[in-house]
Amino acid sequence: MRLTVREIAEAAGGKVLCGNPETICLHLCTDSRTVQEGDLFVPVIGARVDSHEMIKAALEAGASAALTSRHKEMKDSSGKAWIAVEDTVKAMQKIGALCRKKSAVPAVGVTGSVGKTTTREMIAAALSAGKRVFKTAKNLNSQIGVPITLSEIGPEDEVAVLELGIGEPGEMEVIAGISGVNAAVVTNIGVAHIELLGSQDNIYREKMKITAGMKPGDPLFFNGDDPILRAHKESAGFPVILCGTGEDCDYRAEEIVPRQDRVSFMMKYKGKSLPVELSVPGRHNVINALIALAVADYFGIPVECAAEKLKEFRGFAGRLQYSAANGVEILDDTYNASPASMLAGLNVLADMACEGRRIAVLGDMLELGPDTGRYHEEVGEKLAGLKVDLVMTVGELAARIGRTALKAGSGARVMNFKDTEEAKPALLAQVQRGDCVYLKASRGMHLEELVQALEGRCMKIDGKAIARQIKEECRERAQSLKEKGIQVNLAVIQVGSDPASSVYVRNKKRACEEVGIGSLSYELPEETTEQELLELIRELNERKECSGILVQLPLPDQIDEKTVINAISPEKDVDGFHPVSVGKMLIGEPGFLPCTPAGVIQLLKRSGVAIEGKRCVVVGRSNIVGKPMAVLLLRENGTVTVAHSRTKDLKAVCREADILVAAVGKPRMITEEYIKPGAAVIDVGIHRDENNRLCGDVDTVRARRAAGAVTPVPGGVGPMTIAMLMDNCIRSAEKLFTGIS
Numbered sequence: 007m008r009l010t011v012r013e014i015a016e017a018a019g020g021k022v023l024c025g026n027p028e029t030i031c032l033h034l035c036t037d038s039r040t041v042q043e044g045d046l047f048v049p050v051i052g053a054r055v056d057s058h059e060m061i062k063a064a065l066e067a068g069a070s071a072a073l074t075s076r077h078k079e080m081k082d083s084s085g086k087a088w089i090a091v092e093d094t095v096k097a098m099q100k101i102g103a104l105c106r107k108k109s110a111v112p113a114v115g116v117t118g119s120v121g122k123t124t125t126r127e128m129i130a131a132a133l134s135a136g137k138r139v140f141k142t143a144k145n146l147n148s149q150i151g152v153p154i155t156l157s158e159i160g161p162e163d164e165v166a167v168l169e170l171g172i173g174e175p176g177e178m179e180v181i182a183g184i185s186g187v188n189a190a191v192v193t194n195i196g197v198a199h200i201e202l203l204g205s206q207d208n209i210y211r212e213k214m215k216i217t218a219g220m221k222p223g224d225p226l227f228f229n230g231d232d233p234i235l236r237a238h239k240e241s242a243g244f245p246v247i248l249c250g251t252g253e254d255c256d257y258r259a260e261e262i263v264p265r266q267d268r269v270s271f272m273m274k275y276k277g278k279s280l281p282v283e284l285s286v287p288g289r290h291n292v293i294n295a296l297i298a299l300a301v302a303d304y305f306g307i308p309v310e311c312a313a314e315k316l317k318e319f320r321g322f323a324g325r326l327q328y329s330a331a332n333g334v335e336i337l338d339d340t341y342n343a344s345p346a347s348m349l350a351g352l353n354v355l356a357d358m359a360c361e362g363r364r365i366a367v368l369g370d371m372l373e374l375g376p377d378t379g380r381y382h383e384e385v386g387e388k389l390a391g392l393k394v395d396l397v398m399t400v401g402e403l404a405a406r407i408g409r410t411a412l413k414a415g416s417g418a419r420v421m422n423f424k425d426t427e428e429a430k431p432a433l434l435a436q437v438q439r440g441d442c443v444y445l446k447a448s449r450g451m452h453l454e455e456l457v458q459a460l461e462g463r464c465m466k467i468d469g470k471a472i473a474r475q476i477k478e479e480c481r482e483r484a485q486s487l488k489e490k491g492i493q494v495n496l497a498v499i500q501v502g503s504d505p506a507s508s509v510y511v512r513n514k515k516r517a518c519e520e521v522g523i524g525s526l527s528y529e530l531p532e533e534t535t536e537q538e539l540l541e542l543i544r545e546l547n548e549r550k551e552c553s554g555i556l557v558q559l560p561l562p563d564q565i566d567e568k569t570v571i572n573a574i575s576p577e578k579d580v581d582g583f584h585p586v587s588v589g590k591m592l593i594g595e596p597g598f599l600p601c602t603p604a605g606v607i608q609l610l611k612r613s614g615v616a617i618e619g620k621r622c623v624v625v626g627r628s629n630i631v632g633k634p635m636a637v638l639l640l641r642e643n644g645t646v647t648v649a650h651s652r653t654k655d656l657k658a659v660c661r662e663a664d665i666l667v668a669a670v671g672k673p674r675m676i677t678e679e680y681i682k683p684g685a686a687v688i689d690v691g692i693h694r695d696e697n698n699r700l701c702g703d704v705d706t707v708r709a710r711r712a713a714g715a716v717t718p719v720p721g722g723v724g725p726m727t728i729a730m731l732m733d734n735c736i737r738s739a740e741k742l743f744t745g746i747s
């Protein structure tokens with residue numbers, strides 16, 4: 007938003023008590039801890055806290071102005087503006103309404119009992135194939151959240167996707183009134199908040215107030231598989247577009263193929279067919295996707311392009327997120343729960359291809375009103391008809407699910423637990439390789455702790471943290487050299503401007519700064535000749551204050567890497583690439599070790615993975631990683647195999663390894679099929695995937711199904727390479743100046 011204090015006061019029916027009425031406000035903010043320059047601070051009176059007490063802090067923190075319903079007069083020597091209003095929340099809604107009125111952007115409203123946020127994200131993803139999309143952030147879908155959302159719509163946005171949520175009767179009318187949507191989506195009519203709204207019919211009527219502000223002819227998108235919505239197709243008062251699996255649906259899914267981590271289907275619409283694949287699992291997500299594609303079609307986006315974009319949506323933490331650890335597949339649905347979403351999740355579990363048992367860990371669903379017991383029992387009745395082998399319930403209400411399932415003829419074994427703490431050891435004792443575990447409850451039950459316990463079985467080797475330790479040790483050593491009058495300096499040479507090299511060089515210089523090493527920077531143009539580079543290296547070899555020389559690889563084609571590496575004085579070869587360094591490493595004499603393999607050894611040692619006597623397989627035989635890696639593992643008394651592109655039955659060779667080092671150079675090539683259960687897997691690769699995200703040679707999600715420990719990318723071997731370079735620089739200075747090697 008961009009409103010003056012005067013405009014705000016007028017819109018809110020308030021009075022400027024002090025400050026300049028022409029002051030511009032850019033954002034609405036209700037939390038003094040997150041205030042930014044130019045904010046309008048809106049104090050909200052809550053059950054426990056009245057934020058009017060934070061107005062001064064918010065203004066001091068940079069807010070330009072504040073609303074108040076507690077002051078009739080104010081003199082503020084700082085010049086900040088105070089605006090008196092009757093009720094700060096209502097005032098905020100009026101400001102949101104003004105922002106919306108000023109914006110010509112068409113808006114789609116999304117409401118429903120379950121799946122609003124996922125559907126919002128899917129619609130935004132589908133629309134992004136052809137338009138600049140604004141969408142509700144986080145969960146800003148309430149009486150306070152919606153005005154904030156509306157105030158953030160910008161002039162560059164071409165369509166807005168607004169999530170509208172309700173807690174109490176009457177709320178939809180207010181937020182829909184100020185949002186003025188031009189199309190609306192209702193995902194379903196469930197029983198969330200039924201204790202306040204009385205019946206599902208009342209919930210339908212309340213949700214339908216989303217149409218306030220819509221013009222005759224504006225469309226309503228309904229979940230065609232929801233019986234209540236379906237029944238209102240003709241009586242909704244607006245043209246209804248049904249999205250579902252029924253014959254009469256306008257956007258219909260056929261041939262649904264559910265998989266562990268995704269689902270695909272054929273969309274039939276307007277006499278056409280389109281194959282669609284999602285990157286999230288679950289049949290219910292098929293309906294959400296149909297709605298998203300129908301909305302995109304309505305806004306003129308080519309549906310094929312919208313479907314491509316939709317594939318980029320990967321869900322949210324705790325909302326039916328698929329992962330796997332140590333041979334166990336996990337569906338984490340612990341963000342929140344209602345009967346409809348629990349049943350949707352149980353259906354996903356039942357659909358999963360599973361070698362072991364299907365285990366449902368179900369906790370209490372809270373805030374379901376006086377009929378809460380019945381809702382839990384209804385889930386139990388339906389669960390009885392699903393393929394589930396073990397039901398572990400957490401909490402008294404959830405125990406009813408188990409009891410009813412047994413009464414209704416379920417063949418599942420049922421175990422009840424008082425709380426998460428009691429359930430945790432039992433769950434860890436129960437799960438075995440090949441099992442699929444689904445976890446679901448209201449947020450208050452904290453089932454995410456069980457997910458962490460399951461996932462924690464595959465350890466992440468945290469390269470970032472270990473690199474931090476090593477850099478801290480280096481900092482202390484650099485300081486002690488400084489106290490003896492010795493400054494460590496590293497010459498960093500980059501030829502050309504390869505973007506990845508620029509990132510690494512920048513990170514190396516930053517690490518030097520952190521550790522207290524001076525960096526002598528040489529950024530040479532792409533067309534630098536070999537002779538010019540050799541000349542610079544010769545000069546640096548002679549300079550006493552330069553303790554290490556690093557030439558970032560790769561070099562442009564006109565320069566021979568071998569000649570350059572050989573030109574660096576072995577005394578200053580902090581990369582450890584010079585033949586003298588390599589020879590010393592091979593025969594176990596003190597010298598510079600190449601940073602990446604030396605970093606891997608440190609990663610293993612410092613995370614408690616013993617090397618001695620272990621079967622180690624290194625996949626890759628390059629001079630800077632594969633070969634030295636094998637030598638260093640051998641020096642640590644590992645039994646080492648070097649595998650490469652000509653190795654026969656690579657998977658079987660890799661499955662022998664207790665320690666598997668992947669330096670193949672192929673994105674996500676190493677999956678669970680290459681990994682011995684419980685092995686430590688070190689990922690040396692670094693690539694950008696099709697979505698421009700960093701990834702390694704190891705498919706981490708799949709590797710965790712078998713591995714006992716895996717290094718991530720980013721945050722694994724990469725930071726260690728830089729930390730070991732710092733270590734080599736300090737070593738070099740210690741040796742050059744003190745003679746200690």
Ligand SMILES: Nc1nc2c(c(=O)[nH]1)N[C@@H](CN(C=O)c1ccc(C(=O)N[C@@H](CCC(=O)O)C(=O)O)cc1)CN2
Nearest residue numbers: 509510557558559560581601719720721722724725727
């Ligand atoms: N002279 C050298 N050139 C190259 C070396 C080397 O050791 N010496 N190794 C590689 C690249 N490399 C070091 O220069 C290197 C690669 C990755 C990282 C790193 O920190 N990676 C981060 C992600 C960084 C990003 O955002 O891209 C991570 O994995 O977390 C550091 C150094 C080739 N050239």
